[in-house]
Amino acid sequence: MRKARVGIRDIAEEAGVSIGTVSKILNNKTDGVRIGAETRERVVEIAERLGYQANPLASALRSKRTGIIGAVNRNPGGEFMGRLGQQVQLAARRRDVELFVGIMKNMPDSVEAQLSILQGQLFDGFLLLGDLPNYRDVARKLRNLNKPHVSVAAGIAVEVPMAHTDEALGFKLLLDYLWGLGHRKIAFMGSLAWPLVRERLRLFKEGMAVKGLSLPGEYIATMDNFPYNLEDFAASEKLFRSTVDHAKALLRQANPPTAIVCATDGFALGALKGAAQLGLRVPRDVSITGFDGIEGGFICQPELTTIRRPIEKVAAEAVDLLLALIDSPEDPALQRRILIEPELIVRESCAPVLEENS
Amino acid sequence: MRKARVGIRDIAEEAGVSIGTVSKILNNKTDGVRIGAETRERVVEIAERLGYQANPLASALRSKRTGIIGAVNRNPGGEFMGRLGQQVQLAARRRDVELFVGIMKNMPDSVEAQLSILQGQLFDGFLLLGDLPNYRDVARKLRNLNKPHVSVAAGIAVEVPMAHTDEALGFKLLLDYLWGLGHRKIAFMGSLAWPLVRERLRLFKEGMAVKGLSLPGEYIATMDNFPYNLEDFAASEKLFRSTVDHAKALLRQANPPTAIVCATDGFALGALKGAAQLGLRVPRDVSITGFDGIEGGFICQPELTTIRRPIEKVAAEAVDLLLALIDSPEDPALQRRILIEPELIVRESCAPVLEENS
DNA sequence: CTGTTAGCGCGTTCAT
DNA sequence: ATGAACGCGCTAACAG
Numbered sequence: 001m002r003k004a005r006v007g008i009r010d011i012a013e014e015a016g017v018s019i020g021t022v023s024k025i026l027n028n029k030t031d032g033v034r035i036g037a038e039t040r041e042r043v044v045e046i047a048e049r050l051g052y053q054a055n056p057l058a059s060a061l062r063s064k065r066t067g068i069i070g071a072v073n074r075n076p077g078g079e080f081m082g083r084l085g086q087q088v089q090l091a092a093r094r095r096d097v098e099l100f101v102g103i104m105k106n107m108p109d110s111v112e113a114q115l116s117i118l119q120g121q122l123f124d125g126f127l128l129l130g131d132l133p134n135y136r137d138v139a140r141k142l143r144n145l146n147k148p149h150v151s152v153a154a155g156i157a158v159e160v161p162m163a164h165t166d167e168a169l170g171f172k173l174l175l176d177y178l179w180g181l182g183h184r185k186i187a188f189m190g191s192l193a194w195p196l197v198r199e200r201l202r203l204f205k206e207g208m209a210v211k212g213l214s215l216p217g218e219y220i221a222t223m224d225n226f227p228y229n230l231e232d233f234a235a236s237e238k239l240f241r242s243t244v245d246h247a248k249a250l251l252r253q254a255n256p257p258t259a260i261v262c263a264t265d266g267f268a269l270g271a272l273k274g275a276a277q278l279g280l281r282v283p284r285d286v287s288i289t290g291f292d293g294i295e296g297g298f299i300c301q302p303e304l305t306t307i308r309r310p311i312e313k314v315a316a317e318a319v320d321l322l323l324a325l326i327d328s329p330e331d332p333a334l335q336r337r338i339l340i341e342p343e344l345i346v347r348e349s350c351a352p353v354l355e356e357n358s
Numbered sequence: 359m360r361k362a363r364v365g366i367r368d369i370a371e372e373a374g375v376s377i378g379t380v381s382k383i384l385n386n387k388t389d390g391v392r393i394g395a396e397t398r399e400r401v402v403e404i405a406e407r408l409g410y411q412a413n414p415l416a417s418a419l420r421s422k423r424t425g426i427i428g429a430v431n432r433n434p435g436g437e438f439m440g441r442l443g444q445q446v447q448l449a450a451r452r453r454d455v456e457l458f459v460g461i462m463k464n465m466p467d468s469v470e471a472q473l474s475i476l477q478g479q480l481f482d483g484f485l486l487l488g489d490l491p492n493y494r495d496v497a498r499k500l501r502n503l504n505k506p507h508v509s510v511a512a513g514i515a516v517e518v519p520m521a522h523t524d525e526a527l528g529f530k531l532l533l534d535y536l537w538g539l540g541h542r543k544i545a546f547m548g549s550l551a552w553p554l555v556r557e558r559l560r561l562f563k564e565g566m567a568v569k570g571l572s573l574p575g576e577y578i579a580t581m582d583n584f585p586y587n588l589e590d591f592a593a594s595e596k597l598f599r600s601t602v603d604h605a606k607a608l609l610r611q612a613n614p615p616t617a618i619v620c621a622t623d624g625f626a627l628g629a630l631k632g633a634a635q636l637g638l639r640v641p642r643d644v645s646i647t648g649f650d651g652i653e654g655g656f657i658c659q660p661e662l663t664t665i666r667r668p669i670e671k672v673a674a675e676a677v678d679l680l681l682a683l684i685d686s687p688e689d690p691a692l693q694r695r696i697l698i699e700p701e702l703i704v705r706e707s708c709a710p711v712l713e714e715n716s
Numbered sequence: 717c718t719g720t721t722a723g724c725g726c727g728t729t730c731a732t
Numbered sequence: 733a734t735g736a737a738c739g740c741g742c743t744a745a746c747a748g
Binding site: 055056057058061066070075076077078079083084085086087089090093098099100101102103120121122231232233235237240269270272273276293294297298299300301312333 | 458
């Protein structure tokens, strides 16, 4: 027979005060009322001695606050998205708030069913991690529930509030670098099934236009018939193999590009292998760039020159913003768009263009 | 002015029945009492029409059940652990239960502070993902709270209940394969800071002994002065670089091994690069094996021959077991150890040993 | 400064 | 077969 959980009234009785007083003390209520220092100490001491643990369910039911924030991750198993999830958790922990991440399928089965995660009163607010295909439904739902949310690393197209990398700057950094290396024939590769990639393609095109570089259709390789989501290694492998093939097709053209800008590091890794399979040497024969800054970028050979998204900063800003929103949901100043500067990481996959290829 | 959330009493009023009846109907209570079919239908219809959503906080407070399970992940950003987290979420979703994953730091700051995740009554049970350094404290705590837990992919050393890969079988598969290729001089590499790696080293030694192969100390490369946890890319990169160096040291010996069995795919990726930096060709000059079956294994060149842990199966079994435990916490039959068979994936990193090296 | 009261929204006895 | 009343454990408002 186990002893029942010790509750607020046990400690009230033990201390000879009322439960209301105990509640105030344990919650550090300082507004309006004040508690005698010695009473406070005694209560705190007794609470510790009895091993009191507030029942968060009961507190939340009453106060409409759980003190927990939720995050929705479409693809927690992906290298980038996995790290992003980890970083928001670490950021939350540094602020002493609990953060749990749930998964959201992105296949368009009943949107309602997908939203069950959000339904409960379990979370005070949400972080929406990465591209969510049904982003608008989710955002609307959350607004109806009066639960604030912040989109994180989800492209510029989402509404405020959001925290993201300044990807336009990223492409500028990248194209300036390639330009300086002498590259003029630059291709792009990625799957347009990702909204983020669509946006990056747009940014890439804009960057090319600014430099006055032409971009023939044969220099844009997209693989769009792949599921938006990779639920396991097998799906992931299929996409990778396809990426390799697309890279090869790109490089086997009569007038091949001297550089391939890949929409993500993942695609760049495929391009690296594709080039190798054709007997091409990177970066001597072709330069390849990534985008994101995942670990795969320094594991591969040659190591990848890429744009790193500073996810620690993005995550920290997003958590701070959400916390502020939970406190002041109506503050218009918080409806903002946070853009963090990315960083060019020069490693081994780019080189000056050779005379014979130019 | 927003309409208040629709509650159980709104629908009772609308249907002209009492809230008790509504509760029974919506919870499909069939024990003892029965409800008239037409009453039931009417109530259900009204509930749907009004868009009724039970307040999970209130239900849970009363019933002591949230219907949600929690998972604790030490390293959700790692490639393997990230996928594991994803797989348990998918498995839970298939069973229509919500699963949220929280992070647990593994540095020995106050154990109590780390356990806050577990404190609440928010979860009906827990999945403990991977090696937790303070596993015993966590398990004990959960037992005191009467919350069942299942350890997942955490090594054979943890107590029941647990679900894991049969790693002894994995090493047998691996060593049989290498033996068949003619390898007799086999080295091991990994960081003993991971409990899992310590166990794998033991398994490796046993497997070598069974084959009557000698294992000189110079054939065991360990890097133990690295943090148990990798919180970001930078830490991860440091460990990777160190792995590369250790592999090179291993291969530069006077009498180098013909094969290196790496404790995880991550170490094998480092070995691959180390060999390449020495001008060695894999698998011609040295064979390298991994363990886990992460995506990095087919992205690298040459692709990695490895033992795949079938995490989908491990995850599904773990979720089923936990769900059963939540229903029957005292059932001794559920205090079990589930071992799933791993699979040898032959790719490109192993070859028959050359005469000149044997 | 502290105690009392009234719920939060639901599930579950009982009694009918 | 259904309804009334109570309580889960706590916080908030107000009274003292």
